[in-house]
Amino acid sequence: MSRRGMNGQGHIRQKTDGRWEALYYVNGERRYITGRKNETAKEVQARLRTALYDLDRGIEAPKDNRLTLGEYLDRWVIGHRENVQYDSWRRYEEPIRVHVKPLLGKVPLTKLSKSQVKQLYAHVIAKGLAYNTVKKVQNTLHKALNDAVDDGLLTINVADRVKIPPARTKPREKVIFTAEETDRIIEAARGHKNEAAIVTILLTGCRIGEVLGSRWPALNLDEGTLEIVTSLKAADKRGWILGTPKTEESYGTVYLTRYTIALLHQHKARQLEQRLKHEVGWNPLNLVFPSAVGTPINRNNFRNRDWAETLAKAGVRYSSPHPGGRDSSATQASIDGASLQHLKGFLRHRSITTTSDHYIHDQEDASRLVRDRMERLHGTNPRKIAPFLDQ
Numbered sequence: 086m087s088r089r090g091m092n093g094q095g096h097i098r099q100k101t102d103g104r105w106e107a108l109y110y111v112n113g114e115r116r117y118i119t120g121r122k123n124e125t126a127k128e129v130q131a132r133l134r135t136a137l138y139d140l141d142r143g144i145e146a147p148k149d150n151r152l153t154l155g156e157y158l159d160r161w162v163i164g165h166r167e168n169v170q171y172d173s174w175r176r177y178e179e180p181i182r183v184h185v186k187p188l189l190g191k192v193p194l195t196k197l198s199k200s201q202v203k204q205l206y207a208h209v210i211a212k213g214l215a216y217n218t219v220k221k222v223q224n225t226l227h228k229a230l231n232d233a234v235d236d237g238l239l240t241i242n243v244a245d246r247v248k249i250p251p252a253r254t255k256p257r258e259k260v261i262f263t264a265e266e267t268d269r270i271i272e273a274a275r276g277h278k279n280e281a282a283i284v285t286i287l288l289t290g291c292r293i294g295e296v297l298g299s300r301w302p303a304l305n306l307d308e309g310t311l312e313i314v315t316s317l318k319a320a321d322k323r324g325w326i327l328g329t330p331k332t333e334e335s336y337g338t339v340y341l342t343r344y345t346i347a348l349l350h351q352h353k354a355r356q357l358e359q360r361l362k363h364e365v366g367w368n369p370l371n372l373v374f375p376s377a378v379g380t381p382i383n384r385n386n387f388r389n390r391d392w393a394e395t396l397a398k399a400g401v402r403y404s405s406p407h408p409g410g411r412d413s414s415a416t417q418a419s420i421d422g423a424s425l426q427h428l429k430g431f432l433r434h435r436s437i438t439t440t441s442d443h444y445i446h447d448q449e450d451a452s453r454l455v456r457d458r459m460e461r462l463h464g465t466n467p468r469k470i471a472p473f474l475d476q
Contacts, residue, residue, distance in 0.1 A: 095133050097126060107133035111140060119151060154197055155190025157238065161229045175319070180222045181229075184209050194238060202226070202247045210250060219249055260404035262287075262413040271344075273399035279391045281345075281352035282374045285311075286392075286410035289339050290431050293406040294318060297382050298327050299373045306353070309346050311339045313433070317381055325381040327370060334435045349373075415440075 095109025100119075105126045107118040118136060120129040158181045165177055188205055189197065205226070209219050223244070230242040262270065267287055274283040285296050291313065298317030304310075313336055318328035330336055341349070352373075360367055368379035376382045388405060396403055404413075415428050423431070429440040 095137060097129050097133060099126070105129040107136075109133060109137060109140075117151060152194045152238070153190060154192045154194050155186045157194045157233060158185060158190075158229055161232060176221065177225050177228075180218075180225045184218075184222050185226060194233065197230075197243055199243050199247050202244050203250075206247070206249050223249055259408055259412070260402050261416050262401065262404065262409060264417050266399070266401045267413060267417070269399040270395060270401055274395045277391065277395060279374065279387065281348040282387070283392065283395055284348055285341075285345055286406050288342050288345050288414060290411050290414045291339060292316065292331065292335075292411060293384060293388065294328075295330060295335070297372075297374050297384060297387060300327075301353075301371050301373055304349065304373055306346055306349055309341045309343075311341060313337050313339060317384060319384075325384060327381065332435055335433050337430075337433050 095107060097105055097107045100106050104122060105120040105124060105128075107120075107129050109116050109118075116136070118129060118132050120126075120132075162174075162178050162181060165174055185205065188208055189201055192201060206219055206223065209222055210216075227242065227244040230239060230244050233239045234242050270287060271284055274280045277283065282296055285291065286293060289296075289311070291311075294316035295313050298315045299311060299313075300315060303312040303314055305312075313330055315327045316330045316335075317325050319325055356368075363379065366379075368375045370381065372381065374382055392406060392409075393403060396409075403409075411432070415432055418431065419425075419428060425437055425440055429437050432440060434440045
């Protein structure tokens, strides 16, 4: 290695636009410190000495301060495309494209400041979007900048030090169906072409993708079980494909109620008749719930048409299949006495903490549930309540 490329070696030069720029080396790689418009050669030289001093202490400065945040995020998003499924990738890509790049895309990556990140969060909130949207922007930017630190492009993640401003509005209420409402939905679904899918979602705690992506080989109607080994996921903007379940814990056996089994028997018989009306090759994936033409069903169409229309017919407030179906079944089971450990297995959650955040939706319900238990334990003893009844 030439002496010019050794650690600790550097010099400054003047660029054609009049700004001063320092050049030095880290393990043979060039690093740049570009001065601001009115920054003097002496000031850039001082910044170079600081960078070299930090290098001697083992602190590497960013590789290139000419890389913009937008350019880095473009590379980062592309790099994640092959590593995650489309649904997950889209949760990275959309916040960056819609919110981060329009406001901060031209800011040099190494110049990104806490105040600019605060400005970004405030800008998204000012649009009147859901508070969860701000959280998505925060989580995506934080993860991307963490990776930039790991890659040596940044020394610190400025997003570590920035908190999201508090929400100005009360979070949207999560609609959880009562047992009586679930019965009304089941009755409203009677005779619907996707009745069996709707009821399966309501009574099994399965995710919508797990139900719509289930295949006949995974369904054992004699045993009354469904093996969760596939899930319907977005392939791109044009269609849906079979993928793997959400997490390792998502794999598992789901036990079906007798009513669900009966509906699935009827559904299977109708599907066999449907196969006879089509040419060979219809429903090649052997899906339990395919579309009319034998392809994977469009999850958005199912959610916005079949599911929503059934809820409206039942006179029940709208709630998507998750939390409407998944969390409601867990909440109803918890009210009936199911333990957190049982619910964790039912929902196939990774941790019991996640379960505790989902199994009951309202603090008042939790308080009422415990009150009722105390009433059963202590409230029926005449010796305890008689003195108060006489007052």
